[in-house]
Amino acid sequence: MDNVRVRFAPSPTGDLHIGGVRTALFNYLYSKNKNGKFILRIEDTDRARSTKESVEVILNAMKWLGLTWDEGPGNEATEYAPYYQMERKEKNIYIKYVDDLLNKGLAYPCYCTPEEVDAMRKEAQKNKLPPKYDGRCRHLTLEQRKQKESEGKTAVIRFKTPQEGVTRLDDLIRGIVEFDNSLLDDFVIMKANGVPTYNFACVIDDYLMKMTHILRGDDHISNTPKQIQIYNALGWEMPRFAHLSMILGSDGARLSKRHGHTSVLDYRKEGYLQEALINYLALLGWSTQDSQQIFTTEELIDKFSLERCGVSPSTFDPAKLLWLNGEKIRSKTPEEIYSLFVDWLRYTNNEGLISGWNNNLLKQAIALEHDKIKLLKEIPELVDFFFAKDVDYKEEAVVKTLLNEKSKLIAEMVLIESAKRLLLKEDFSADALEQYARDLAKEKEIKTGQVFHPLRVAISGRTQGPSLFHMMELMGKEEVIRRINIAVNKFFRK
RNA sequence: GCUGCCAUCGUCUAGCGGUUUAGGACAUCGCCCUCUCAAGGCGGAGAUCACGGGUUCAAAUCCCGUUGGCAGCGCCA
16 A cells, blocks of 8 residues: 555543544554654534644654644644644535535434433343434434424434444454444434534545544454444545553553553653653564563664554553663763753753753763763752752761661771872773772772762762762862861861 | 453564474673773573363464453544
8 A cells, every 4th residue: 555644533621641642653653664744633523622722742652752743724834733523513514415415315314402312322221232323313204304493402413323134344453343333323413502523524534535544542443343334335435443452540541540650741741751752652563583671762663564563552661661761761961861861851941950060061960960860850960969058968978878887987087098199090980080099098008889879978978979089080180179178177176 | 241352581573383401582690891970792581382182203383172361342533
């Protein structure tokens, strides 16, 4: 099939979910792999729940993730606006086909109230039958319709669903699935307010937009027979369908707020890289034969295929995402991480966190902590001591290392000696400093650790941190000695 | 309730009838490296392939059933 055209069609009624992003991603990957087009269509026909904010969230998330779409209603040169169904409704795109079906006798107005329909369904369910609208308005005469309308009743338009035979779906992922037509009811295609319903607008747009493949969540599979019926009624050729497996939360239920972050943008706020999220999501429901885990987005595009999409649902695992994020960060240069970090500060309005920090020092500090960063948001806490005027001595570190009963005297000696001797040191490189520390240990007949640890705590205030001597080198002689003296004054001067 | 989908280590998965003592990854545990924390390296534990029947010389792989999970059943999308 040439000229593959696929779409992501979210409804703007809330945040963009992980599950939605996965669907968008697979559509995107498929289109790019086939050298086709990826389209974004906002399904905003639910006037009560669609919000502008939600549209913004979707658009921002898509852009952040790099899931750019290739087309829109306008002819903008660089960035397309997506399609909006309500805009298309205003252009009378859908009504035309509603009329068409009405004229062909394949649809009819229904005057039943929602309450009446609801009662029918409940009744059916009570009798262990599939809940259906019973089709009572199907055979209303023109006379009766006029009567209803004169009573001021409003109508919805229902589609006349064939009640016999089966509707067969040849799904690209799941194979052949058959649905008994007797289970379908005459569903609404246009609401009383003149807005088309999802199952209708979706078909009209997919056809008009020349979609070749519909990749969507498994939860849509039972909508498919209805949509197939519309295609048939209109005499249209169908796209191929492919239903993706669901993503569940750790408790086996569909992913929701209870499982932590559900909006993609929350992950951005946490300091995840878009490529980590992309890579992780690609692994849910898709795999390569060799079970490769780490991919660049280009590789994903290159290797993606529907044939290798799985059928069973998967559980979202935050731990693996976190690992992947660390992997992605580690694969970057300190310079790149710095720039990602600055973007993150701007995005989260946290620029204040590094006010007064020397950029160059920050970059080098990032280089020293390179392997440890799992989330961008961790960077400040990892390196802030480099920029502190007063060393913030973490109590635990001090007690454990400096004031420990057994090594207190040694720690004091090491610091006092170091303050003196380092002052005279000309070569302040990491190598030279390490040599100095080892020599001191040897001379005083103590263990190297007994020199290293007090120095680390005195200088940084903590027991953990970057390589001690690189840290000292980066701080410079003056600052190191200043800090050692702070520690001496604070803990050893009576 | 009805209908549909699904079922391999805790999790993501490889596997499409014999090459499997079921492979990889995350998590977990241990060891090594080491100035701490990481990262990295090595290794361990972890799956009677949901269960029960078939088909076959041979089944995780094919068929049927059971059970369980999930989804859908709107003038929501």
